[in-house]
Amino acid sequence: MVVASPCPIGSERMRRMGLPVIDLSRKRTHVAELMVRACEEYGFFKVINHGVNREVIARMEDEGRDFFSGPASAKQRAGPANPMGYGCRSIGFNGDSGEVEYLLLHANPTYIAQRSKARHPSRFCSAVTEYIEAVREVACQILELLAEGLKIPDREVLSRLIREGESDSVFRMNHYPCCKERDASHRVGFGEHSDPQILTLLRSNGVAGLQISVEDGVWVPVTPDPDAFCVNVGDLLQAFTNGRFVSVRHRAMANSFDTRMSMIYFGAPPLHAQIKPIPELISPQNPCRYRPFTWAEYKKAAYSLRLGDSRLDLFAMDMNVLSS
Ligand SMILES: C=C1C[C@]23C[C@@]1(O)CC[C@H]2[C@@]12CC[C@H](O)[C@@](C)(C(=O)O1)[C@H]2[C@@H]3C(=O)O
Ligand SMILES: O=C(O)CCC(=O)C(=O)O
Numbered sequence: 307m308v309v310a311s312p313c314p315i316g317s318e319r320m321r322r323m324g325l326p327v328i329d330l331s332r333k334r335t336h337v338a339e340l341m342v343r344a345c346e347e348y349g350f351f352k353v354i355n356h357g358v359n360r361e362v363i364a365r366m367e368d369e370g371r372d373f374f375s376g377p378a379s380a381k382q383r384a385g386p387a388n389p390m391g392y393g394c395r396s397i398g399f400n401g402d403s404g405e406v407e408y409l410l411l412h413a414n415p416t417y418i419a420q421r422s423k424a425r426h427p428s429r430f431c432s433a434v435t436e437y438i439e440a441v442r443e444v445a446c447q448i449l450e451l452l453a454e455g456l457k458i459p460d461r462e463v464l465s466r467l468i469r470e471g472e473s474d475s476v477f478r479m480n481h482y483p484c485c486k487e488r489d490a491s492h493r494v495g496f497g498e499h500s501d502p503q504i505l506t507l508l509r510s511n512g513v514a515g516l517q518i519s520v521e522d523g524v525w526v527p528v529t530p531d532p533d534a535f536c537v538n539v540g541d542l543l544q545a546f547t548n549g550r551f552v553s554v555r556h557r558a559m560a561n562s563f564d565t566r567m568s569m570i571y572f573g574a575p576p577l578h579a580q581i582k583p584i585p586e587l588i589s590p591q592n593p594c595r596y597r598p599f600t601w602a603e604y605k606k607a608a609y610s611l612r613l614g615d616s617r618l619d620l621f622a623m624d625m626n627v628l629s630s
């Protein structure tokens with residue numbers, strides 16, 4: 307098994323400092339610079355003052371709570387996850403599992419309207435649609451700031467891909483029931499992996515569980531903050547930036563005291579989109595590291611592998627051939 311990267315920052319520094327917290331209301335050039343550094347050094351950061359209306363978040367959270375606490379029959383109606391839909395414990399198609407139940411939806415309004423199998427479908431559907439729209443805007447803003455920070459003249463080169471009507475972005479709600487067992491802190495909710503898409507925006511209630519892999523197999527917990535979005539670089543953004551940004555492995559652990567719910571937006575391009583390093587990020591010192599591929603090809607590879615496998619290596623250029 308080949309695995310994806312841990313965070314390049316050492317465990318001590320990560321424990322001491324925690325993740326970078328970026329205030330989106332600060333000066334644009336400063337924010338862009340901080341974000342680029344965070345994506346290079348941590349692959350993860352938090353954003354605050356992101357402008358997403360509290361009520362939009364609260365409505366989504368209420369709907370999520372209502373769905374997961376609802377009758378098994380309503381949840382079964384939304385399943386089984388193939389891969390979209392409701393799933394319990396089983397993750398993906400290749401034998402992965404964890405102490406989690408979830409709802410996976412395409413982030414596209416028509417799909418959401420058709421797949422709203424909650425107890426109050428139209429209320430659920432409008433809460434999800436509003437939430438996704440608001441979070442997608444933040445994701446686009448971040449991708450444009452990153453392009454600016456990387457001095458890429460086409461500032462929309464990345465944001466355009468997830469703004470497109472045909473974007474294959476996904477919305478996921480994970481519900482981790484409180485695990486009353488004596489040593490539940492060792493129980494895995496969602497196993498280690500990197501996210502395949504471009505950019506992930508995660509929000510959770512105030513309960514801990516998310517952890518990031520740093521060097522030497524150490525896992526560092528992310529302090530929960532319901533007012534922030536936790537943002538991470540996905541595999542495609544690592545490829546677009548020619549390896550300058552890192553798609554870092556993370557996982558979610560069970561919690562012995564409280565129930566945890568996370569709501570995650572995975573910004574992805576349309577299926578037919580070509581993924582290849584952005585030309586401005588290729589140079590003789592940093593030759594092209596990935597061969598061109600489509601998101602459809604990448605997704606197929608992801609779904610044929612286990613959760614913890616690295617798929618980006620399959621699309622990497624042979625650097626020995628390049629240097630000879
Ligand atoms: C085991 C798997 C679940 C997953 C598809 C995969 O084959 C490998 C990647 C997994 C992942 C991780 C990030 C997201 O939660 C997710 C929706 C995605 O796009 O890739 C999941 C997939 C899933 O749960 O279906
Ligand atoms: O629920 C979480 O905190 C993390 C889950 C995750 O990483 C994912 O669904 O890709």
Ligand SMILES: [Fe+2]
Binds near residue numbers: 500501556
């Ligand atoms: Fe993830």
